[in-house]
Amino acid sequence: MKQEMNLQHVIFTQGMDLDDVLLNQVFEKYEGKFKAIADKKRIRIMNIITRKGEINVCELALLMNMAQSKLSYHLKILLDANLINRVIKGTSSYYSLNQDEVNHLLSSELCCLFRPTW
Amino acid sequence: MKQEMNLQHVIFTQGMDLDDVLLNQVFEKYEGKFKAIADKKRIRIMNIITRKGEINVCELALLMNMAQSKLSYHLKILLDANLINRVIKGTSSYYSLNQDEVNHLLSSELCCLFRPTW
DNA sequence: TCGATACATCAAAAAAGGTTGATTAAAACA
DNA sequence: TGTTTTAATCAACCTTTTTTGATGTATCGA
Numbered sequence: 680m681k682q683e684m685n686l687q688h689v690i691f692t693q694g695m696d697l698d699d700v701l702l703n704q705v706f707e708k709y710e711g712k713f714k715a716i717a718d719k720k721r722i723r724i725m726n727i728i729t730r731k732g733e734i735n736v737c738e739l740a741l742l743m744n745m746a747q748s749k750l751s752y753h754l755k756i757l758l759d760a761n762l763i764n765r766v767i768k769g770t771s772s773y774y775s776l777n778q779d780e781v782n783h784l785l786s787s788e789l790c791c792l793f794r795p796t797w
Numbered sequence: 798m799k800q801e802m803n804l805q806h807v808i809f810t811q812g813m814d815l816d817d818v819l820l821n822q823v824f825e826k827y828e829g830k831f832k833a834i835a836d837k838k839r840i841r842i843m844n845i846i847t848r849k850g851e852i853n854v855c856e857l858a859l860l861m862n863m864a865q866s867k868l869s870y871h872l873k874i875l876l877d878a879n880l881i882n883r884v885i886k887g888t889s890s891y892y893s894l895n896q897d898e899v900n901h902l903l904s905s906e907l908c909c910l911f912r913p914t915w
Numbered sequence: 916t917c918g919a920t921a922c923a924t925c926a927a928a929a930a931a932g933g934t935t936g937a938t939t940a941a942a943a944c945a
Numbered sequence: 946t947g948t949t950t951t952a953a954t955c956a957a958c959c960t961t962t963t964t965t966g967a968t969g970t971a972t973c974g975a
Binding site for chain 3: 853854855865866868869870873885887888889890
């Protein structure tokens with residue numbers, strides 16, 4: 680998912696000026712964030728995390744009615760996109776929303792879906 | 798991409814209360830919009846359209862350095878998600894940004910990428 | 916009417932993403 | 946130390962999305 684600075688990238692960026700290269704990096708950054716959020720299961724996960732404030736995989740699996748491995752897969756995608764945070768306590772992983780990141784990404788209306796105050 | 802009101806859907810929504818069903822519809826709606834924008838080529842298309850105000854496929858193909866059929870494919874995805882508008886003039890299709898939709902979806906910072914005033 | 920232009924659409928192939936069940940690893944506790 | 950709990954990871958499989966090159970359709974000008 681994440682674009683490496685590989686040969687293809689180098690070839691692609693030849694003949695582009697600096698502005699274009701920088702702009703392209705911005706596009707790639709947002710592509711990653713939007714890909715993470717572009718899934719109704721993951722939107723629902725974020726919504727539940729928001730309402731619970733903090734939740735572990737076990738409890739989330741029950742609420743989502745979803746197998747643990749599948750959940751871990753989706754949580755990793757959200758975590759890699761920096762949309763959620765993880766804190767490990769004992770054998771459990773507790774996840775919470777990265778409110779700042781979400782606020783900087785989504786419209787204020789949309790953020791309602793991911794705000795504890797409702 | 799678009800979820801139909803099929804048997805699976807009906808089974809899925811059994812045992813959920815009305816709030817859950819409605820919330821799920823919201824999640825599906827945003828899944829669609831985010832999927833459309835979760836691609837750096839399409840983000841770049843939107844950015845170019847924004848700066849040009851209005852542009853046809855031919856000119857866009859030159860600027861993007863992209864085959865016409867591929868471009869039509871991506872434009873259709875953005876159009877279906879209601880993120881851009883199309884007006885047909887003669888044999889040409891002119892595309893422009895759906896500013897309202899974008900504003901309701903993205904943070905004001907992010908909207909900068911899709912505002913003519915820069 | 917006969918090309919030429921502009922664009923959408925199609926079917927097949929390739930690439931990316933998601934699911935599944937099993938395995939691994941680390942902490943907790945008897 | 947042996948067992949249980951929690952969650953991450955893996956490989957095989959399946960599904961969805963994207964690319965490709967070709968074809969279809971409508972408009973325009975000669």
